[in-house]
Amino acid sequence: MLAQFGVRVELLLPRADEDAEALEAERAGELPAAYVERVTRAKLHAARARLRRSDLPDAPILCADTTVALGRRILGKPRDADDAIATLTALSGRTHRVITALAVASGRREQIAVSCSHVHVAALPAAAIAAYVAGGDPFGKAGAYAIQSSFAAWIERIDGSYSGIMGLPLFETTQLLRWAGLAV
Numbered sequence: 001m002l003a004q005f006g007v008r009v010e011l012l013l014p015r016a017d018e019d020a021e022a023l024e025a026e027r028a029g030e031l032p033a034a035y036v037e038r039v040t041r042a043k044l045h046a047a048r049a050r051l052r053r054s055d056l057p058d059a060p061i062l063c064a065d066t067t068v069a070l071g072r073r074i075l076g077k078p079r080d081a082d083d084a085i086a087t088l089t090a091l092s093g094r095t096h097r098v099i100t101a102l103a104v105a106s107g108r109r110e111q112i113a114v115s116c117s118h119v120h121v122a123a124l125p126a127a128a129i130a131a132y133v134a135g136g137d138p139f140g141k142a143g144a145y146a147i148q149s150s151f152a153a154w155i156e157r158i159d160g161s162y163s164g165i166m167g168l169p170l171f172e173t174t175q176l177l178r179w180a181g182l183a184v
Helices: 020-024 032-053 081-091 126-134 150-154 162-166 170-179
Strands: 061-070 073-075 095-106 109-121 155-159
Touching: 020 032, 032 061, 032 073, 032 095, 032 109, 061 081, 061 170, 073 081, 081 126, 095 162, 095 170, 109 162, 109 170, 126 150, 150 155, 162 170
Parallel strands: none
Antiparallel strands: 061 073, 061 095, 095 109, 109 155
């Protein structure tokens, strides 16, 4: 998505000895917006450390994290098929929030932005949920779905950012990249 703005990207992926999934561990009583901001900041700090250890030149770093929230409940990535079915059943016929936090580091400075969208899912027949889960799409995705997948046929309406629901809200991203001095 960044390429459409002429932004060249170098990935700062975790090394094999890093437990990147541990950054996403939920804390008891943590609200969804606080959770996603904390995780995004942790990812940013980890990426800054990777950049310092690399041979890459200093450059702005962008990190993001997305969570799905049903009320105060965080609906993370499903552990297995049963968890995916339970999550999609909970979303059926209801409106939930998709919260994406993104952070940019430029030099010693950091800036964070948050995008929150409301998504209303139509009532899902059990057979549709089972077929979607059997297709494998829910895995690795907060809330057990991707808006850009066949699940879109069950989304009645959204109020917010489509790209934010995908995981990178482009309006907020371009604002942060401009703040970091990149022409986008």
